[in-house]
Amino acid sequence: MNVQQSIPPLPVIAVVGATGAVGIEIINCLESRDVPVGELRLLASARSAGQHLPFRGSDVLVQELTERSFDGCNIVFFSAGASVSRKYAPLAVAAGAVVVDNSSAFRMDPNVPLIVPEANGGTIAPHAGIIANPNCVAAIATTALAPLQRCWAITRLNMVTYQSASGAGAAAMDELRQATAAAVNEEPFEQQIMPHPMAFNLFSHNAEIDPETGYNGEETKVIAETRRILGLPRLPVGITCVRVPVLRAHSIALSVRFDGFVSPESVRDKLSNAPGVRVVDDIENNHFPMPCEASGIEDVLVGRIRTDLIDPTGQTIAMFISGDQLLKGAALNAVQIAENLLAQQVTSQAA
């Protein structure tokens, strides 16, 4: 199928995985951003069905996800893992909905646009009913990189991450809190969710590693998705993904090489006017992006903008960024994609 589904002005919107960390933030974003919603349908596994979640002053019942859940839906957010998306997203499309998929299931499918609105929102159409929401690191990084790429060609990229527990879901956030409470009370604690202790510790990202390359699945995803979002399929990307004891914001040390000299001042200037970006680069007060200030806000914080001394030609800029993993790294970006779909609908109906 290769059609643009028609979306009414007050759409029926469903959220699959509504009770998860990202699902709850999708509901919050729909509310806080005043997205027009005719009906909100909350879907989850049988285990989570029966709960109620607040939305615009009402309590909405969470229903069990079934093959018939999508009747009458216009937009369906999926945030319940790749296998649920693979099984149910085609059913949602067949029922006439547009899917915004937060899983990795379709991100590298050439028929599925992979969208960060600030970076490549213009490529959302044509689509075949599914729009993919990127990996959190790729979404946060490209929000800061795209405004630069519009001015100067990026020729090399290095990313070293400080990734929060939220990337592994609400259970991992709980485990970080519990493990840390046990540590400060000098009590024993046995982790169940993460493979390694989280309290006052950090570790290489727990995604499976390709023994051929030595890169883990998270790193491989970030490389492929960053290249795809930036439209630079051959960009050399170095990456190290690390989990740190932080609750819900990812930070990334970025090093970006351009095809000519670029000054830190010009980068700071471009980013100061970029959507979705807030420059926090106060050298005098040693105040730069921090997870505690990035958490709960929509903008990606960018600072430590300086010439990277690794490159004596002055063509490389180093930066440090922090972004809310659940917002720009997941729910907010998904809701922004839906807003783009709604806006295009308005445009095409006006035309």
Add this chain to the structure above:
Amino acid sequence: MNVQQSIPPLPVIAVVGATGAVGIEIINCLESRDVPVGELRLLASARSAGQHLPFRGSDVLVQELTERSFDGCNIVFFSAGASVSRKYAPLAVAAGAVVVDNSSAFRMDPNVPLIVPEANGGTIAPHAGIIANPNCVAAIATTALAPLQRCWAITRLNMVTYQSASGAGAAAMDELRQATAAAVNEEPFEQQIMPHPMAFNLFSHNAEIDPETGYNGEETKVIAETRRILGLPRLPVGITCVRVPVLRAHSIALSVRFDGFVSPESVRDKLSNAPGVRVVDDIENNHFPMPCEASGIEDVLVGRIRTDLIDPTGQTIAMFISGDQLLKGAALNAVQIAENLLAQQVTSQAA
């Protein structure tokens, strides 16, 4: 003065800053490594004097540091900050002692060797009475880099750090514990030591920033000291220093370019046989260097050894390392320097 002080087989050893986080670890290392000690003299500010610290079954009185403290001393460890070292280290040398200085006061003085025994222990003589102990990041990184540099020329280096609270002293470690306890109990907390919240947060290293370059004092030190220890004064070094909520081990994402192709297997092989290094690179079990396993041990843990994809020529290797900031990053390295001095004494007396 440019003499080699004579050190007797059972030297009088003093520790300036004995009650600090590093001072206590120096005393522990002297004990655990069976360093011959005729007399241990513990020195501190008036505020800390009067305490007793355990050493080999006795309690040693901490005395107030004065200009007369060094009479009869053979080796004096300084770990009380650069201004104390600048004032008192020359007095200790004048009294006939060799100083092992843990501060930054003399590290770039061309008359003062800057020593990581595994990397450049052979350059400890000649000296003029003071040997400098490097910055913790430089010491930990060069322990892992030196064995590689002996095989292949290093042409470029990038370091992104995950630095523990211990680098800012025992008070910062306490603040991390207290701030985190408050956070898990949802109580307010006002930080006194660090400029930013430490609980479940991270921030760019708090050293002062040069507004010209955008690099902070920690980064500048690590670049200069790493170049000096490796004997590569013009090496391009990129660096980002970040404090993370970890108690006492630093981690570093390293990217090292060589002047030709180097395979991850050959790097792993060289590091497996290198002193002071333990390879922890278990792809199958996703087990790599972690602060919780590096804390309290002498070896620097090295893993995630792989070809860095940022460099399509295959000449760059990425690694992830963790080392105890108080041990290899400070006290252990200082005690190893003293051991080298004692061993040379034995050698020169035998000659």
